[in-house]
Amino acid sequence: MILVLISPRNAGLPYARWLPEEAGRLVAVTATGTTVGDGFAEVVTVPYYTDDEAVLAAAREVARRHRPRVVLALAEVDIERAAALRGEFGLPGLDTAAAAAYRDKVLMKDYARAAGLRVPAFVPVGDVRDITAFMSTHPGRVVAKPRGGSGSTGVHVLDDPAQAAGLATYVSTVPYEVEEFVEGDMHHVDVFRVDGRLVAAVASRYTGAGCLSHWTDAPYGSRNLDLDDPVHERLVAETSRLIDALPSPDTLCAHAEFFVTDAGEIVLCEVAARIGGGPIPAMLSHVLGIDPRELWTRVECGLPTDLDAVRERCHTAPRAAFYGIPPRHGRVLRLPDEPPGTHDFVLNTHVGDDWSGDRYRLRKSGDFLATWIVTDPDAAALDARLDATADVVSAGFGWEHAEKSVMGDAR
Template identity: 60%
Template structure:
C-alpha cells in the first residue's frame, strides 16, 4: 500500500486518479479536519501538521497496521519525513542523506561548492554575533534565512549591521544561514532525473522582484527561456552539475534557483527535491503534457510513466509564463467578473469578505496569491508584454477596503473563489 504524507495545502489533489492502479490501497497521514479525498483505505490525523514527532508517530502506527510499499510526499515540509520513514521501513526512494542535502541550505552549498557550482559566501549562524562577524568579513548587504525554510518565510535582507538586533531572538535557535546578497536576474530550473539519467530540464526567468515581490505587494511569476537563448544551455548544465554534487536518489524532481549576475556568472541560490510551488505546476503541466505532481507521484510510487512522451512534449511546447497576484493589506470587496483577455487557467483564489489584515498579512508567503494564471506566446517579447497587460487587468478587477472596516457584502458573493489544490508555497528565499 502507498503511504501519502498529505500536507493540508495538497488536500484536494486527485491521488486516486493519478495513482489509479492503487486506488483503494492508499493510506494518508494528514492534519485534523482534512479530507484526503477518494481512494484512501485508512487515514491518520494529527492536531499539528508541523509537529515532526507527531506526524512520524502517526505514520509508524499506519505502517504497523498495513504493509506499506512506498511513501509519497509532495510538500517541502515532508521531504525529510518521508526519507526517514523509507529508511526505517526499508523502502525505495530518496533517503535521509539525500533529503537533508536538498533541505539544509548550509550543507547544500557546502556540497555544491565541492562539486564546482558557484555559491555566494555563506555561513551557519546561531547568534547575532555570528551575523555581525559575517558582515564584517563580507561588506555589503546580506540575506539571513532559516536553513530549512520555505516560501520566503523568515527571510531578512540586512543592509547595515545596525539592523542585526531586530533578528536576535530568532537566531538563538541556531538553525539559520547568512549569505552574501547577489544582484542580478533570478532564474529557476525545474528538472526530472530518473535512474541516474536526465529526462527533462526547463529553465525559466523570474519576473522583476522574483519571489520577494510580495514584500512590496507586487505580483510575481516566471517565463520559460527559449531554447536558443545562450543562457538556456548554461542553466541546464549547471543544474545537472548541481544534482551530481548532491547525494543521489533513484528519481528526483528538482526545483533549482540561480542568480545570473550582471557579469554573466551563474550562482546558486538553492535547490529543492520537489516540484516548484504554485503557480509553477500549471505552467509545467502545459509544457510537459501532464501535471508535474502527477508525474512525480507515479514515479515515486513505482508506477509506469511514458518519459519519452514527456520529453517530446517539452521539446515542442510554446513559450509559457505563470503569474500570481499577492494580497493587499485589507479586506476584499470585489472580485474579477471574468478572466482577463489572453490568460489561460485563470483562477481566483480568494473570496468576497476575505480579510488579509494584521498578522495574516504580516505572515504572508511568496506563494500566497489571490489569483494565478498562465499566458503563452511564440517569442519572449510578446510573452512579457502579455504578462504586463494581464497583470494590470487582474489587479484592477479586485477591490479592497481597509482591514477591520465593517463589511457590507451580498450574501451570494461571500463564498466566491477557492483555495488552490496543492498550493505549496514557493521555496525560493532570495
C-alpha cells in the same frame, strides 16, 4: 499500499485519478480539518501538521496496519519526514542524507562549493554576533534566512550591521544562515531524472524581484526560456552539476534557483528535492504535456509513464508563463474576473478574506490570491500579454486596507 503525506497546502490533489492502478490501496496522513481528494482507504489526521513527531507517529501507526511499499510526499515540509520513514520501513526513494542536503541551505552550499559551483559567501548563524561578524568582512547587503525554510518566510535583507539586533528572537529559535546579497535575475530550473537518465529540465526566469516581490505586494511570475537561449543550456548544465554534487538518488525531481548576474555569472541560490510550488506546476503542465505532480507521483510509485513523450514534448513545447497576485495587508472586498486569453485561472480567496496582522506578516511567496497561465509562440507577445493580464487582475481586486503596523519579514 501507498502512504501519502498530505500537507494542507496540497489537499485535494487527485491522487486517485493519477494512480488508478492503486485504487483502494492509498492511505494518507494530513492535518485535522483538511479534506483530501477521493480514493483513500484510510485518512489519519493530526491536530497540527507542523508537529513533526505527531506526523511521524501517525505515519508509523498507519504503516503497521497497511505495510506501505512507497512513501509519497510532494511538499517541502514532508521531505525529511518521508525520508526518515523510508529508512525505517526499508523503502526506496530519497533517503535521510539526501533529504538533509536538499533542505539545509548550509549543507547544500557546502556540497555545491566543494564541487566547484559558485555560491554566495555564507556562514551558519548561532546568534546575531555571527551576522555582525560576517557583515564586518563582507560589506554591503546580506541575506539572513532559515537553513530549512521555504517560500521566503523568515528571510531578512540587511543593509547595516545594526539591523542584526532585531533578529535575536528569530535566530535563537530556528537555525539560520547569513550570506552575501547577489545582484542578478532570479531563474529556476525544474528537473526530472529517472534511473539516472534526464527526462526533462525546464529553465525559467522570474519576473521582477522574483520570490521577494511579495514583500512589496507586487505581482510576479516566471516564463520558460527558449531552448536556443544560451542561458537555458548553461542553467541546465549547472543544475546537473549541482544534483551530482549532492548525495542524490538516481531517480529525483528537483527545483533549483540561481541568480544570473549582469556579467553572466550563474550563482546558486538554493535547491529543493520537490516540484516547484505555487503556479509552477500549472505552467510546467503546458511544457511537459502532463501535470508534473502526476508525473512524479507515478514515477515514485513505480508505475508506467511515457517518459519519451515527455522528453519529446519538452523540445516542441510552447512558451508558457505564470503570474500571481499576492495578498495585501487588509480585507478582500472585490474579486476580479478571469482575464481573456488565459489558462488555468485560479482564485484562492473570497470576499471578506482577511489578510491583516500575523497572517500578512507570515505570508509566503507562494500565497497568491489569483494565478493564471499565458502561452504564446512569440516571446515579446507573451511578455506583453503577461503584463496586460496582471494589470487587469490587479485592478479587479478591491481592498479594505488595515493599518500597516505589521510588515513583511524583511525590510
